[in-house]
Amino acid sequence: MTNAPLPTPGVIVPVQITRPDTVAPFATLVRDTDARRLWTGQGFATDAHQVFAHLAGRGLAVPTGISVGLMALRHPFEAALQARTLSVVTGFPVVAGYGPGEPEFVEALGGTRYPAPVSFSRRYAQEVRSLLHGEPAPADGGHRAGRARLPAFDHPMPEVGLGVLRPAMARAAGAVADVAITWLTPPPYVARTIVPALEAGAAGRRTPAPGPGSDGRPTVPRIVTVVPVALAGKGRDPEVLAFHAARHHMSVPHYADMLRRAGVALDPADPRASSRALIESGAFVTGDADQVVGALERYRDAGVDEVVLNPAGVLATEGLPAAVRDVEEILAAVASRNRVAGRSGEEAKTRG
Template sequence: MRIGIGVGDIAGRGSSPESQIAQIRALAEQGVRQVWLAQIFGADALTMIAVAGAQTPGIEFGTAVVPTYPRHPTALAAQAMTVQALTGSRLTLGVGPSHREVVEDMFGLDYTRPARHMREYLTVLGGLLRGDRVDVTGETLRVNARLTVPGSSPPSVLVAALGPVMLRLAGRLADGTVTWMTGPETLAGHTVPVLVQAAAEAGRPAPRVVAGLPICLTADPAAARERAARQFAMYGQLPNYRAMLDREGADGPADLAVVGDEAALVAGLDRLAAAGVTEFLAVPFGTREQIAETIGFLAARSGGRAGGQSDEPPGG
């Protein structure tokens, strides 16, 4: 199981673009091989990846995730292809429909048929990324276009999928899924089987399963879980995540956080790997010292160097 680290807004703490680029450079210096950036209500993730990619040639990037509703697939495809050309094909493009509360209440868009939207969106996006001429007339999209970006190659596309309908779409029309606040039992008994079966039925390769969870190396797990309960409280309130927490039998996000000493963290990672997770999206949290120590642990586990932390821990 590969290990990547979430930077900036994905950790629940807004930070400036300059700070996030500095965090990525620090992670690369430690030998971390993959970082993930969210597209929430702050800086544009793909723009930062284009800039960071020029400064950190040895690291891979992913978005977790870019909401689809506010971006027409031709615009997102052009941006992703440009990032691929500028970074030497180091992008994983994670996309997702977001949540009704965001799409309708904040963006003022219609969220009545998210599965239909995602099926048509992935059809258009996938074709454009492959360089095909796309001619689609659907219920949510009508596109007749082709894009050409010299030096680009199609990025791997992952879908933020939680329920069975979205998981089947991810298996049939994308390269896998990226989850957040989904526990190991749910991953093993629900997420992975549905996704793998859909990919097999579509004749696609074995899908990527990227699982994102908070993580903290600490001698005081109880205090870390209390912090996680405060920092990640909003994810226990959004219906889509709440459904996954309920499926896991978790009271809230703190129950899914991977916390404790090194042995406890290793055991937590092993549980995820046994569940069928191919990549762990680690979101370090805690005090500045704990974040730095957690990143050192993860860097060592992913083949990087455990030492050499910067003054400002990445993700802090």
């Protein structure tokens, strides 16, 4: 563990959005603190792009991210157009994350499942990114966007992300994405599995690291990890909070497989034991504010660029105001930790 500043976390709205007022407290928190970005997942009740644009019109224009939108719902051209539009409306580059989703959902929409979800995801992200950068979609793209281009003008450039849980998708993200977005991935798993796979995928990438003095090495996507969190408190049962934060994900095959690869002993017959395993692995973070910050530092040390605080367990058990308070207190603790680290760094320079 280093004494370097901890990157300020982002915040995710951990619920299906049925009205913008649900999101407004989180957007206000991002606007009024150092929080890095406001995130949401795939919306089925409302569309995230439109909700974020509505909030921007209300004076809550903040950096945003979508983790992750399902590819089956949008042609790559439409996905690129929506991501660019949201960046223009908010004035900040959106992180547009995409994922294949569950096979049953894909089949329900299109009549068939993706024969190779990882390859499809790689092509989709490459098409979206090419369109955003003013290039035609690759000729071998899964949607055959062909010579179609987005009209060119200056705007904040979105980042294209892929949802990543296992090595194959991490290699795909390394090859074509700007961001790899993970959920529930314990720090050791990120360091030992995700990071090497991203680097392997990026090895053949043609886009070198940008900027003066570039050594020409491929750009490896930065890692964003969504981490369920809850502060310890009187009457709070951490295992109950962990269960409510991750109950769906623990039942989905690709998440369950990732967690088992990470050494998390899930027991479908014993939800409390599974929740305890999540806590012990660091996939669910709880404790007082300083302990939570310490756990977030382990994510940084594992290679995560942006931790996204997910107060889903608190929201499910205590409601929206309590979830916002938890996030606010954690952000304040991160800011305090970074002030101390900054002073220590200045003192070290002075002594040197």
